[in-house]
Amino acid sequence: MAKLFSNEVSDQIKDILKDMINPISILLFVDKACDTCKETKQLLEETAELSDKITLKTLELEDAADELSTYDIKRAPSFVFLDHNGDYRGVKFNGIPAGHEINSFISAILEMSGVEFQFSDDIINRIKSIKEPVDIKVFVTLSCPHCPGAVQTAHRMAMLNSNVKAEMIEAQTFYDLSEKYNVSGVPKIIINETLELVGNQPIEAFLDKLGK
Amino acid sequence: MFNFTIDKTPKKDLSNDKTYDLIVLGGGPAGLNAALYAKRKNLDVIIVANEIGGQLNNTKDVDNYLGFKAVDASRLIEAFQSHVNTFDVPTLTGVYVKEIQKSDNLFVISLSTGETLSSKTIIYTLGGNPRKLGVKGEKEFQSRGVSYCVTCDGPFFKNKVVAVIGGGNSAVDAAIDLAQIAKQVVLIQRSQLRADQSSVLKLQSLPNVQIHLETDVLSFNGQDVLKSLSLYDKHHESTIELDVDGVFVEIGNIPNSDLASEFVLRNDQKEIITNELQETKTKGFYAAGDVTSMPHKQVIIAASQGAIAALQAAIYINKGE
Numbered sequence: 101m102a103k104l105f106s107n108e109v110s111d112q113i114k115d116i117l118k119d120m121i122n123p124i125s126i127l128l129f130v131d132k133a134c135d136t137c138k139e140t141k142q143l144l145e146e147t148a149e150l151s152d153k154i155t156l157k158t159l160e161l162e163d164a165a166d167e168l169s170t171y172d173i174k175r176a177p178s179f180v181f182l183d184h185n186g187d188y189r190g191v192k193f194n195g196i197p198a199g200h201e202i203n204s205f206i207s208a209i210l211e212m213s214g215v216e217f218q219f220s221d222d223i224i225n226r227i228k229s230i231k232e233p234v235d236i237k238v239f240v241t242l243s244c245p246h247c248p249g250a251v252q253t254a255h256r257m258a259m260l261n262s263n264v265k266a267e268m269i270e271a272q273t274f275y276d277l278s279e280k281y282n283v284s285g286v287p288k289i290i291i292n293e294t295l296e297l298v299g300n301q302p303i304e305a306f307l308d309k310l311g312k
Numbered sequence: 313m314f315n316f317t318i319d320k321t322p323k324k325d326l327s328n329d330k331t332y333d334l335i336v337l338g339g340g341p342a343g344l345n346a347a348l349y350a351k352r353k354n355l356d357v358i359i360v361a362n363e364i365g366g367q368l369n370n371t372k373d374v375d376n377y378l379g380f381k382a383v384d385a386s387r388l389i390e391a392f393q394s395h396v397n398t399f400d401v402p403t404l405t406g407v408y409v410k411e412i413q414k415s416d417n418l419f420v421i422s423l424s425t426g427e428t429l430s431s432k433t434i435i436y437t438l439g440g441n442p443r444k445l446g447v448k449g450e451k452e453f454q455s456r457g458v459s460y461c462v463t464c465d466g467p468f469f470k471n472k473v474v475a476v477i478g479g480g481n482s483a484v485d486a487a488i489d490l491a492q493i494a495k496q497v498v499l500i501q502r503s504q505l506r507a508d509q510s511s512v513l514k515l516q517s518l519p520n521v522q523i524h525l526e527t528d529v530l531s532f533n534g535q536d537v538l539k540s541l542s543l544y545d546k547h548h549e550s551t552i553e554l555d556v557d558g559v560f561v562e563i564g565n566i567p568n569s570d571l572a573s574e575f576v577l578r579n580d581q582k583e584i585i586t587n588e589l590q591e592t593k594t595k596g597f598y599a600a601g602d603v604t605s606m607p608h609k610q611v612i613i614a615a616s617q618g619a620i621a622a623l624q625a626a627i628y629i630n631k632g633e
Contacts, residue, residue, distance in 0.1 A: 109314050116318055200315045200386075207318065218407075220426025244464035245315070245369035245386065249362070249406060272467055282537050284468040284558055285455030298455040300363070302408050302424060 104139070104198075105146050116206060117151040121214035122184035125155045129164060131176035136273055140177035140196040147205075153213060172265070175274060181212045190258030195270025199242025204251035204268060217256055219303065226307045227260045234310060236266040237290040239283045249300040250287035257306060315386045317364050317393065331430050332356050333629050334622070335421055337409055337571075338437030340366020341611045342601025344392045346435045346618035346625075351399040353626035358429065359396075359403040360421065365389040366439045367565065367602060368611060370461045371482075372489045376508075377611050385463070388611070409438075412571055419596070433596040433625040436572050436584065437618060438603050440565030445477060449532030450561070457538025457558050462486045465558070471495045472557035475541060477529055479505045483562035484515050490560065491518045498522045498554060500529060500543065527552075532559065567603045579605050590621035596628055 105113065128144055130137035141158055148156040159167060161176050171180045171188055181191045191212060197205035211217055219227070236254040240247035254266035271278040271286055281290050289297040295309050334350050336343045339361025350357040363369060371385040380388060396403075408424040412434065421429045442460035444450055450458055459465040466489060474494045476487040479501030487499045488511065497520060504525055505512050515521055530542040530551070538559060543552040567582045575594040577585045583605040590598045600617035602609045 104313060109316055112316055198313050200317075202314045202316050203318050206316075218425035218427065220424070222426070223424075241464055241467050243467060244461070245317075245363065245365060246461070246464060252406065278468075282456045284457055284537065285459045285461075285465045287464075288455045296455075304424075 114150040120153045123153040124212045125182040128158045128179040129173045131161045134176045137177045190265040191255045192267040195273040204248035226312045234264045239271045239288045244286050246300040247287040334433045335431040336435045339364040342437035342614040342618035345615040346622040347401045349619045349622035435621045436599045437601040438568040440567045443564045453538040469494050469558045474558040475556045476560045478562035481507045484511045486562045500524045589624045
């Protein structure tokens with residue numbers, strides 16, 4: 101099977117993954133009836149081969165039981181990250197992280213491994229003050245250069261507060277969700293089902309929307 | 313298939329304690345070329361940008377960058393970035409500049425991360441944000457049919473009817489790109505087309521494109537999602553209701569110049585006024601690219617202005633002013 105990563109991209113990613121601190125696991129959920137599952141699985145396998153700190157486990161939706169509720173998996177392809185303690189920190193991707201989304205995917209690997217990202221103390225305190233469950237959906241297209249930034253911001257909030265769950269949703273793969281949330285422009289961010297943000301907004305905009 | 317833009321910037325190269333020779337604000341063609349030229353002049357330079365690529369990110373193809381023929385804009389950005397990376401220029405991305413201050417002849421930049429950076433000189437290349445039309449319904453239907461980025465949102469309109477508003481190069485190029493995806497494209501312009509003749513001829517040759525000139529947009533209409541546009545045909549003095557699935561507003565940009573206001577003069581469009589050496593009213597503070605009053609908003613011109621600004625910054629620093 102032809103590789104998805106060219107040698108050049110593969111070398112670049114391998115070099116970046118050298119910065120990983122702790123090992124991480126990726127749990128991928130696939131389904132036989134899914135168009136993009138095979139390609140997503142291949143992309144994740146090729147990425148996992150580039151660092152011995154990444155463990156990939158693939159599960160068929162029909163074989164998964166407890167995992168579906170533990171990680172709130174409703175569709176395929178969908179994957180979650182577990183940190184070095186095996187803890188789910190609310191970081192999920194729905195759809196293949198190709199095109200521009202390769203950037204949010206690689207960032208999530210690094211940051212889940214413990215590579216620090218910088219927020220001001222004020223922002224960290226505001227994120228930590230979230231006491232109630234927050235669900236963030238970030239709709240993207242693979243051709244959108246502004247989308248990875250929005251996904252990264254949402255995922256960082258999840259990593260900093262266990263009440264926050266954040267997921268990337270590839271709008272064309274999950275057209276039903278795009279229709280449900282009236283998405284025809286990306287990045288579009290839906291918070292707790294009803295609050296909306298459009299564009300690659302700074303973290304302050306997410307927090308303002310939440311009233312934090 | 314992959315648009316890889318993550319920079320491997322060693323954290324140790326980013327320092328709050330040191331004074332840089334030059335901070336380049338912005339990661340578009342002007343900023344990247346400024347950093348390249350500065351580094352080759354041995355300046356201690358850092359790029360601070362929200363996104364690498366700047367406004368070029370909103371473009372699909374570039375046909376007029378010397379040496380590249382027709383090139384996908386994201387490939388051009390990668391080529392720029394890869395060239396800059398060969399000089400190991402530290403790059404801080406995903407951050408916003410909160411404030412620029414001047415203290416004891418140094419510029420101090422406050423970032424959204426809470427960090428501050430200081431530098432002897434600044435090259436300000438923060439481009440602009442898409443200009444809104446400002447008519448009824450535009451805000452309400454943003455990302456529910458109203459879009460400002462063809463590369464991002466074009467895929468939603470496969471085999472659908474879309475309108476493009478504007479008459480410059482951006483609008484005409486957007487309409488050409490969309491014509492390959494959409495069932496029908498309607499270009500709406502309040503006056504005449506201003507785009508390059510080669511693009512206009514290409515647009516006119518496409519069978520699924522209609523062009524409405526001398527036409528104003530009165531409102532965006534719909535319920536939950538955009539359904540139609542109300543237009544006013546100035547030539548026939550008549551109102552038209554146009555059913556559409558989406559609209560792309562391509563009427564230029566609002567310069568992102570507010571952060572520089574203390575250090576520069578601006579025209580009534582809020583564009584930064586520079587001389588031919590990209591100097592502003594403040595010594596050591598340069599501006600380049602689409603944020604300036606240069607009327608021709610072109611990739612190659614932005615890149616050239618970045619080069620000029622960097623060379624001038626090098627002279628300023630070496631003089632020890």
